[in-house]
Amino acid sequence: MPRFPAALNEQVGYEFGASQQYVAIAVHYDALTLPQLAAHFYRQAVEERNHAMMLVQYLLDADETVRVPGVEAPQTEFADVVEPVRLALEQERRVTAQIGALVQLAREEGDLVGEQFLHWFLQEQREEVSSMSALLAVVERSRDNVMLIEEYLAREAGGDSPLETGAPPAAGGAL
Ligand SMILES: [Fe+2]
Ligand SMILES: [Fe+2]
Numbered sequence: 374m375p376r377f378p379a380a381l382n383e384q385v386g387y388e389f390g391a392s393q394q395y396v397a398i399a400v401h402y403d404a405l406t407l408p409q410l411a412a413h414f415y416r417q418a419v420e421e422r423n424h425a426m427m428l429v430q431y432l433l434d435a436d437e438t439v440r441v442p443g444v445e446a447p448q449t450e451f452a453d454v455v456e457p458v459r460l461a462l463e464q465e466r467r468v469t470a471q472i473g474a475l476v477q478l479a480r481e482e483g484d485l486v487g488e489q490f491l492h493w494f495l496q497e498q499r500e501e502v503s504s505m506s507a508l509l510a511v512v513e514r515s516r517d518n519v520m521l522i523e524e525y526l527a528r529e530a531g532g533d534s535p536l537e538t539g540a541p542p543a544a545g546g547a548l
Contacts, residue, residue, distance in 0.1 A: 377482050378437035380475055385428045386442035387471055391464055392421035394447040398457040401449065407519060409526035410454075413508075417461070419548050424494070426543035431490055433544060454519055458512045462505040469498040490541060497536055 374382070399414035432439045451457050472494045479488035508526075515521035540547065 374438055375482075377475075377478055377484050377487055378432060378435065380478055381428050381432055381487075382438075382440050382442070384471060384475060385425045385432075385439075386444055387468060388421050388425035388428065389442070390444040390447070391468060392418045392425065393444050394464060395421060395461070397447040397449045398451075398461060401451055401457060405454075407454075407523060409523040409530065413526055413530065414457075414461075423540075423543050423547045424497070426545060426547070427541045429544040430542050431487075435487075453516065454522070455509070455512050455516050458505065458509045462502070462509050465498065465501045465505050469502055472498055493536070493539060493541055500536060 395414045395418035399411045399418060402408075402414060403411035429439055429441075448460060451460075472491060476488055476491050476495065479485075479491060511525050512522055515525070
């Protein structure tokens with residue numbers, strides 16, 4: 374398989390891996406009866422799953438082979454209320470670097486259609502790193518009073534991201 378579609382296939386696995394990690398974080402908070410934190414990460418998990426399926430749709434459209442990969446087991450145990458959010462921010466930063474590398478690769482290969490497809494993902498990463506950094510600041514500040522975190526999320530949640538309108542199509546439809 375040529376380098377660019379091979380790298381996109383790899384990214385499908387990273388997005389599913391991110392989704393699985395967010396499910397694990399959501400379940401962790403759900404078990405602690407922190408419903409707003411749980412809902413936030415359940416939603417993030419669906420978003421990551423949609424990212425994977427957008428990459429799948431692109432590969433289908435480009436007539437490239439799609440190999441749906443297995444994923445690494447996520448971290449399921451956390452020391453405190455802050456650690457999952459710190460992990461989530463690290464994950465978003467890692468994905469940002471991965472998408473950046475994909476853009477570089479598309480450029481090297483002279484694949485302008487592929488590069489243009491990835492621009493939405495760059496915007497999405499900017500937004501996700503920014504909102505996860507904000508959540509980390511809130512969680513760190515209120516670690517001894519978790520209901521303040523829940524209240525923050527109840528206040529800030531909702532309102533569709535304007536990015537959703539320009540999102541690439543997802544195979545089978547976005548959830
Ligand atoms: Fe993603
Ligand atoms: Fe993300």
